[in-house]
Amino acid sequence: MDSGAIRRRLALGAAVLAASGALALTATGTAQASTAGGCAGREVRTLPFRTGVTHVYKHDGYVCAVTVARHSGPAQTMFVSVQARGNRAVADKGRYRHHAGPVTVHAGHRCVWIKGSVGRSSVDSGWILC
Numbered sequence: 001m002d003s004g005a006i007r008r009r010l011a012l013g014a015a016v017l018a019a020s021g022a023l024a025l026t027a028t029g030t031a032q033a034s035t036a037g038g039c040a041g042r043e044v045r046t047l048p049f050r051t052g053v054t055h056v057y058k059h060d061g062y063v064c065a066v067t068v069a070r071h072s073g074p075a076q077t078m079f080v081s082v083q084a085r086g087n088r089a090v091a092d093k094g095r096y097r098h099h100a101g102p103v104t105v106h107a108g109h110r111c112v113w114i115k116g117s118v119g120r121s122s123v124d125s126g127w128i129l130c
Contacts (some may be wrong), residue, residue, distance in 0.1 A: 043055055076095060
């Protein structure tokens with residue numbers, strides 16, 4: 001085998017390896033987004049209401065929330081907010097088909113107030129995770 005054939009085979013092997021690595025990273029990111037809605041950490045609260053549910057996650061002092069519609073379909077008004085005690089709320093509001101958020105704040109060991117809504121139905125946690 002000449003040196004040109006060896007180089008072509010090495011280049012092909014490197015290309016296949018790079019493509020498989022990119023595919024693995026894409027698949028892992030998709031799985032993370034679908035299970036936690038983009039939030040890191042463990043789920044600490046589930047706040048159900050008539051038209052949806054707001055999931056709350058905590059990791060290393062950060063609190064994250066996502067509001068998910070019970071039935072996806074045409075875009076509808078959705079909202080999620082997280083407020084650490086002593087700070088302003090961080091929110092995501094818009095017309096979405098499936099979910100609003102994720103919204104993340106650094107809470108440390110402070111209480112947080114979570115709100116979520118889908119259409120005209122909503123949930124309001126009061127101060128939690130104190």
